[in-house]
Amino acid sequence: MKKLALAIAVCLGSAALTLPATAAEKTSDHNIAIAIDNKVVTEHKATINGEKLTYTATTGTQPVWDEEGKAIATLHYTYYEKNKVSDKSQRPLVISFNGGPGSASVWMHIAYTGPKVLKIDDEGYPVQPYGLTENQHSILDVADIVYVNPVNTGYSRVLPGDDGKLPSKDKQKALFFGVNADIKYLASWLNTFINRNNRALSPKFLIGESYGTTRVSGLAHELQNEQWMYLNGVILVSPTDIGIERDGPVDAANRLPYFAATAWYHKALEADLQQQDLLPLLKEVEDFTLNSYLPALAKGGFLSLQEKQRIAKQVAKYSGLSETYVLQNNLDIPTASFWKELLRDRGYTVGRLDSRYLGIDGRDAGDKPDYWPELTSWLHSFTPAINYYLREELNYITDVKYNMFGNVHPWDRTNNRTGKDLRLAMAQNPYLKVMIQSGYYDGATNYFDAKYTLWQLDPSGKMQDRLSFKGYRSGHMMYLRRPDLAEANQDIREFIDSALPKGKSAKY
Incomplete structure (x- = not known):
């Protein structure tokens, strides 16, 4: 692939700081820091969804400013633009975040929606030699x-103050490391990015994974109400x-469909269930969960013994666990216990984020x-791939460590109203649509919890036609499985197309 690299030095504010044509800025003979405001541009070719195209990749940093206009952090990003687009106002822009909190925007970047994808097998397991190949489903x-890396993830960093020292831990937490602080500074940063890159008129979409869904749900409201930037989709x-909220009986009951999916995958169910396809089985389990299991759990210790035994028998049948084990847990099976118990007799544990994976413990x-x-x-596969890719293919050279997971803790989770804010953003903006994508084998953010969240997002039911759910036969990062990579990207294509107004006015 022919690459044309262009390093651009930028002057930052009144300080007129000229940056060298490299991603790393020396601050002394023995210290390095990421450049505060720079970018490197490369040109590439690809065949995506059957279309041959050329595109520009821009990777660099852009400052986060405080209210006085001082740079307090710098965020690393990678921006892909299709070439030969005559009218950017007609070209959608997708803004992508991962989660954690504290995770870099690496997972979806080089395994899901981006133009390059990990070299892995068809089920998503790592294969050496590690590296990347063209993502024909991008x-x-x-x-x-x-793809945006929040503070302390990827190459993004907090900046020292005028005294040359980093802000205190408490100050950093107040500025960056909490549900609402995170949303506030990222919205401001995005406003700068959009205007710098002439994307104010483009249809805009946010995509977030895991904790990134909290982030983008809050950003939808913050962008509309503080930056006056209206979106088409989340x-x-x-x-x-x-x-x-989904505490208590709801939290306990919602795990069962995920348990059933995992047990089915590992062939741990009784023959009559095992011979069914996954989707009709899950429909059966979901109906039992809502109509029998949840009401039973709500009765707690006042559930009759006969009814408790009846429910336990059915929960055991659907989960692949023994009836005795279910009763020992008073019908409420913790997920960590399930990961240990399901295949205990085979000598394996199952994965949390993707329960298709097997583990071996020191003792059963x-x-x-x-x-x-x-x-x-x-x-195994992501870490070497992203480091190689940024340096060797995108020409971004730095000795600063790429943080797959950065230090952002303790994270302030108080006053999390991001779901309510997303509903309000939808109400304010008739164009705004929301789609959920979940893997059936995800035990960290299980798919039935995701459905429940979708159902509760707009209790009025008046925006039901703008809410949708898609499920896949894999885990938390469902795109690692090759068939789901193709299907999930196609679902995004169709969602983007459905959310474009096509001349329709923004009104009810």
Whole structure:
């Protein structure tokens, strides 16, 4: 692939700081820091969704400013634009975040929507030698994409003050590390990015994965109400609760469909269930969960013994666990216990983020696994791939460490009303649509919780036609499985197309 690299030095504010043509800025003979405001541009070719195209990749940093206009942090991003687009006002822009909080925007970047994808097997397991190949399913044929790394993730960093020292931990937390602080500074940063890159008129979409769904749900409202930037769509991949409560019996009951999916995958169910396809089985389990299991759990210790035994028998049948084990847990099986118990007799645990993965513990006894086999597997392939890709293919050279997971804790989770804010943003903006994407084998943010969140997002039911759910036969990062990579990207294409107004006025 022919690459044309262009390093651009930028002057930052009144300080007139000229940056060298490299991503790393020396601050002394022994210290390095990421450049505060720079970018490197490369040109590429690809075949995506059957279309041959050329595109520009821009990777660099852009400051976060405080209210006095001082740079307090710098965020690293990678921005892909399809070339030969005559009218950017007609070209959608997708703004992508991962979660954690504290995770870099690496997972969806090089395994889902971007123009390059990990070299992995068809089910998503790492294969050496690690690296990247062309992603023929990328959404770059229909939309430009920017991947943003929040503070302390990827190459993004907090900046020292005038005294040369970093702000205190408490100050950093107040500025960056909390539900609402995160949303506030990112909205301001995005406003700068949009205007710098002449995308004010473009249809805009947010996509977030895991905690990133909390982030983009809040951003939808913040962008509209504080930056006056209106969106066309929000995509929630493996969503958190986004501040919508589902404690107690709801939390316990909602796990069962995920348990059933995992047990089915590992052939741990009785023959009559195992011979069914996954989707009709899940429909059956969902009906039982809503109509029998949840009401039984709501009765707590006052559930009759006969009814408790009847429910336990059915929960055991659907979960692949023993009836005795279900009763020992008073019908409420913790997810960590399920990961340890399901295949205990085979000597394996199952993964948290993707329960197709198997782990081996030091001993078969115990009530939770020693480690998460799926995360270990993913870090095998993602870490070398992103470091190689940014340096060797996008020409972004720095000795600063790329943080797959950065130090953002303790994270302030108080006053999380992101779900309510997303509903309000939808009410204010008749164009705004929301789609949820979930993997059936995700035990961290299970798919039935995601459905519940969708149902509760707009209790009035008046915006039901703008809410949709898509499920996939994989886990938290469902796009790692090759068939789901194709299907999930196609679902995004269709969602983008459905959310474009096509001359329709923004009114009820």
